[in-house]
Amino acid sequence: MAQLLNTVAVVTGGGRGIGREIARQQARDGAKVAVLARTAVEIEETVSLIEGEGGRAIALTVDVTDYSSVESAFIRIAAELGPVDTLVNNHGSFRAFGPIWDCDPRDWWRDVEINLQGTFHTCRAASPAMIARGRGRIVNLVGGGTGNSFPHGSGYASSKAAIMRLTECLNDTTIGHGVLAFAVDPGLVRSAMTEMQLSSEAGKTYLPGIQQLFDDGVDIDPSRAALLIADIADGRFDVLAGRLLRGVDDRDALEKEMHSVVAADGRALRFSALEQLKL
Known part of the structure; x- marks a missing residue:
């Protein structure tokens, strides 16, 4: 269909x-x-897979922390494919494992830069044209630590909680x-990111729960997030704009x-009703 x-x-x-599966599902x-x-080489392989299934796609090498790179990419996209209807921010970094006093400050901040600043950059580049056309949907991927503490993943968690708030503010x-923003948590998926957590000494030391979850059979197929995002792009869940x-x-x-x-004002970053009364 x-x-x-x-x-x-x-x-x-x-x-x-996850990003490859999202791209392929959008094309399907x-x-x-x-x-x-x-x-x-990776995005070219994704494009090849899409084209092999009869779809149309282009690959653009972009550093999302460089706004000029992002802006140039969106200019090219508009010229080659047309105006953007759906933006899915799936990029992510999680390299700083452990209590904050053990984390390399550069790794911790790099996680925040890629995850949060990168999402800001793409949203900033995409939204003016969407607003001018009076329609568009933006999907920002969040994850562990968005709505709860993640002591040994503080940089990643802080950035993902911030993306959730950015999504609410943007929406x-x-x-x-006519432009709607959504947050999507894909769940625990085996990916290059989780494989690094499983194999690195820091990951084994500070994130043993990841291996335990996989051992317990928690392994969400990336197609679930891809199908959900396709439904979001089609407008099925517009009522939930600004939410998770x-x-x-x-x-x-x-x-x-x-x-x-x-x-119920659910699936959002909020103080409790009682706490709000005290503000």
């Missing part, structure tokens, strides 16, 4: 893992896809112009519950 026919999607971090559903990442700013959706969600059940979620 080509539910995204005649649309244009941008997927960052699209060279492997009819979108023309711009695949962005820093490693050319509240653009929703009146999860790869593990039953999409049919979520659709039935989404008005209740909004009524």
Whole structure:
């Protein structure tokens, strides 16, 4: 079913893992896809896979922490594929493991730069054209530590919680112009990031729970997030704009519950009702 026919999607971090599956699903559903990442060979392979399935895609080597690089990429995307309808920010970094006094300050800040600043850059580059056209959807991937403490992953967690708040702020700013923003937690997926956590000495020392979760059978297929994001791109979950959706969600059940979620002001970063009364 080509539910995204005649649309244009941008997927960052699209060279492997979750991002590759998101890009392929967007193409399967009819979108023309711009695949962005820093490693050319990986995004070219993603494009080859999409083209092998009959889709259309282009690969752009981009450093999301460099705004001029991001801006140039969006100019090229508009020229080669057309105006962007869907932006999926899947890029991510998680290299600083351990208590803050053991983390390399450069690694800790680099996680924040890639995750948070990179998302700000792409949102800034994409949103003006979306606003001018009166439509568009932006999906920002979050993850562990977004809504709870993650002591030995503080840089990653801080950046992902900030992306959640950025998503809320962005949506509240653009929703009146027809542009909606969503946060998606794909769940625990075997990826290059988790493999590094499993194999590195710091990961083994400070994040043993990751291996335990995999041993217990927790391993979310990336197709779940990809299918969810395709539904978001198609407008199925517009009621939940500004809120968190999860790869593990039953999409049919979520659709039935989404008005209740909004009524309860759920799936958002909030103080409790009692705490708000004290502010």
